[in-house]
Amino acid sequence: MDSQWRKSTRSxxxxxxxxxxxxxxxxxxxxxxxxxxxxxRFDGPAWSTFLAHLTR
Known part of the structure; x- marks a missing residue:
C-alpha cells in the first residue's frame, strides 16, 4: 500500500x-x-475518467 502524498509535477x-x-x-x-x-476520492475507473477529461 502506498499512502504517501505526491505533489503534481505541474505545480x-x-x-x-x-x-x-x-x-x-x-x-x-x-x-x-x-x-x-x-x-x-476516486475509485480506479472514476480516476481514469477524471484524467481523460482533464486533457480535453
Missing part, C-alpha cells in the same frame, strides 16, 4: 499545488495548502 511556484495518493484501490486528491481540508 508551479505560486502555491497552487495539488497532491494525490493511493490507498487500497482509492485515489485521494487534496490542495497542498490545506492538508487538513477536504479530500476528493
Amino acid at each position: 508551479g511556484s505560486n502555491g497552487a499545488c495539488v497532491e494525490a495518493r493511493y490507498i487500497v484501490g482509492t485515489i485521494e486528491v487534496r490542495d497542498s495548502k490545506d492538508p487538513s481540508g477536504p479530500t476528493l
Whole structure:
C-alpha cells in the first residue's frame, strides 16, 4: 500500500499545488495548502475518467 502524498509535477511556484495518493484501490486528491481540508476520492475507473477529461 502506498499512502504517501505526491505533489503534481505541474505545480508551479505560486502555491497552487495539488497532491494525490493511493490507498487500497482509492485515489485521494487534496490542495497542498490545506492538508487538513477536504479530500476528493476516486475509485480506479472514476480516476481514469477524471484524467481523460482533464486533457480535453
